[in-house]
Amino acid sequence: MLPVDRHHRILERVAVEQSIDYASLAGELGVSPMTIRRDIKQLVAEGFLRTVRGGATAHLTRSFDLLLGQRALTHATEKRLIGRRAVELIEPGETIFLGIGSTVAQFAQFLPADLGVTIITTSLAHASLLASRNVRVVSTGGLVTGEELSQTGALAEHGIARFHATTAVLGAAGVSRRAGVTDLEPAQADLNRRMTERSERVILLADGSKAGVAGPCVVCDLDRVTLLVTDPAGASAMAQECSLSRVRLVVAAPTDPPGVSASA
Numbered sequence: 001m002l003p004v005d006r007h008h009r010i011l012e013r014v015a016v017e018q019s020i021d022y023a024s025l026a027g028e029l030g031v032s033p034m035t036i037r038r039d040i041k042q043l044v045a046e047g048f049l050r051t052v053r054g055g056a057t058a059h060l061t062r063s064f065d066l067l068l069g070q071r072a073l074t075h076a077t078e079k080r081l082i083g084r085r086a087v088e089l090i091e092p093g094e095t096i097f098l099g100i101g102s103t104v105a106q107f108a109q110f111l112p113a114d115l116g117v118t119i120i121t122t123s124l125a126h127a128s129l130l131a132s133r134n135v136r137v138v139s140t141g142g143l144v145t146g147e148e149l150s151q152t153g154a155l156a157e158h159g160i161a162r163f164h165a166t167t168a169v170l171g172a173a174g175v176s177r178r179a180g181v182t183d184l185e186p187a188q189a190d191l192n193r194r195m196t197e198r199s200e201r202v203i204l205l206a207d208g209s210k211a212g213v214a215g216p217c218v219v220c221d222l223d224r225v226t227l228l229v230t231d232p233a234g235a236s237a238m239a240q241e242c243s244l245s246r247v248r249l250v251v252a253a254p255t256d257p258p259g260v261s262a263s264a
Contacts, residue, residue, distance in 0.1 A: 001029065001030070001031075003039070006029055006031070006039060007039055007042070007043060009028075009029060010025065010029075010036070010039055010040065010043065010049075011043070011049070013025065013028075014049060022036045022037055022040075045077075078207040078208070078231035078233070078234070078252075079102055079103045079106045079205075079207060080106050081231055081252040081253070081254060082103055082106065082107075082205050082206075082207060082229050082230065082231060082252045083103060083104075083105070083106025083107040083108075083109060083110050083205065084106070084110045084252070085229050085250060085252035086107050086169060086203055086205055086229045086250075086252075087107060087110045087111050087112070089203060089227060089229070089250070090111070090115060090117065090167065091115075091166075092115050092116050092117070093115070093116045093117065094115075094117045094118075094165075094166045094167055095117070095118045095120065095163065095164070095165045095166050095167075096117055096118065096119050096120065096165055096166070096167050096168070096169055097120050097121070097160070097163075097165045097167070097168040097169070097170075097195040097198070097199055098119050098120065098121040098123065098126055098168075098169050099121075099122070099123070099168070099169065099170035099171055099188075099191075099192055099195065100121075100122060100123045100125075100126070100148050100150045100171070100188065101148070101171030101205075102171070103171045103205040103206065103207065104123075104126070104169060104170065104171045104205060105125070105126065106205075107169055107205060108126045108129055108130055109129070111130065111135065113133045113134050113135050116136075117135065117136070118136045118137075118138065119135060119136065119137045119138065120137075120138045120140065120159075120160070120163050120165060121137065121138075121139065121140065122139075122140050122142060122150050122151045122152065122156050122159075122160075122191055123148065123149065123150050123151075124139065124144060124149040124150070124151065125148065125149050127139045138159075138163070139151070139159075140155070140156045140159030140160055141155040141156060141158075141159050142154075142155040142156030142157075142159065143155070143156075145187075150188065152187040152188065152191065153187070156191055157190070157191065157194060160191065160194045160195060160198060161194065161198070163198065164198055164199075165195070165198060165199040165200070166199070166200050166201070167199060167200065167201050167202070167203055168192075168195040168196055168198075168199035168201075168202045168203070169203045169205065170192050170195065170196070170202065170203070170204055170205070170219070171204075171205050171206065172204060172205075172206050172210055172215075172219065173210065173213065173215035174210050174212075174213030174214050174215040175204070175206050175210050175211055175212075175213065175222070175228070175238065175241055175242075176211075176212050176213060176214045176241050177222070177240075177241045177242075177243070177244060177245075178214060179214035179215070179218060180218060180219070180220055180221045180222050180224075181204060181218070181219040181220050181221075181222065181224075181225060182213070182214055182215030182216070182217060182218055182219060183215050183217045183219055184215050184216065184217065185217060186217045188217075189215075189217035189218065189219050192219045192220075193218075193219050193220055196219065196220045196224050196225075201226035201227070202220070202224060202225045202226050202227075203225075203226060203227045203228075203229065204225045204227070204228045204229070204247075205229050206228060206229075206230055206234075206238070207230060207231050207234055208230060208231055208233050208234015208235070208237055208238065209234065210234075211230075211234055211237035211238045211240070211241050212237060212240075212241055221245070222241075222242055222244075222245035222246075222247050223245050223246050223247070225245070225247040226247065226248065227247070227248050227249075227250050228242060228247050228248070228249050228250065229250045229252055230249065230250070230251060230252065231251070231252055232251055232252070232253050235249065235251045
């Protein structure tokens with residue numbers, strides 16, 4: 001069993017039972033208690049769990065990450081850095097189109113309620129989280145599909161068309177010089193494209209594993225992206241992919257000051 005599979009199993013059990021013991025979980029997953037201790041220590045460090053009396057209890061604010069499956073746990077530290085850094089780029093009172101995905105979910109986690117922003121999103125998971133914090137949220141409507149509880153179809157398209165946003169915050173399956181910004185699903189790519197067309201600027205959130213990847217469904221050219229927020233390890237590869245475009249690269253280092261830290 002891969003570590004990411006094991007981590008997801010741990011989160012699933014904690015979400016159901018609230019507290020667990022290391023020996024029991026080790027027996028279920030066929031590993032040593034020490035391996036489970038390392039796994040839980042990593043999940044705590046990444047913000048998925050908090051430890052209680054030798055076991056672990058899930059953060060309620062992170063429970064919806066289970067809906068995203070194992071992708072939420074892949075490159076989790078990088079996604080957390082990216083989401084937190086992207087929030088620093090948001091101005092008070094903005095109207096924001098918010099896409100779907102595990103990296104965008106981190107942005108939603110860090111977005112404070114006191115910025116006075118309005119969020120327009122196709123994601124029921126993001127809408128639920130932000131509305132619970134008294135953030136003003138507009139759900140586009142649409143056919144609810146997939147494990148991410150995203151809304152698609154004509155209703156979602158019409159919902160997006162009714163608004164003009166100052167910023168679109170989106171994720172991507174791939175970022176490449178040859179294909180631009182890409183996604184895996186045609187319906188989601190179409191919705192993201194519509195968001196970019198109705199926004200004054202586009203902030204793309206993508207860790208280094210997306211650099212050079214060309215998914216099957218094109219969202220937009222790189223020149224349509226204003227800022228691309230990535231992790232330190234992926235900065236060089238992203239800079240290379242963006243070198244012929246106007247996109248500005250923001251490197252989400254843990255000690256970053258506000259502002260754009262690098263240009264492609």
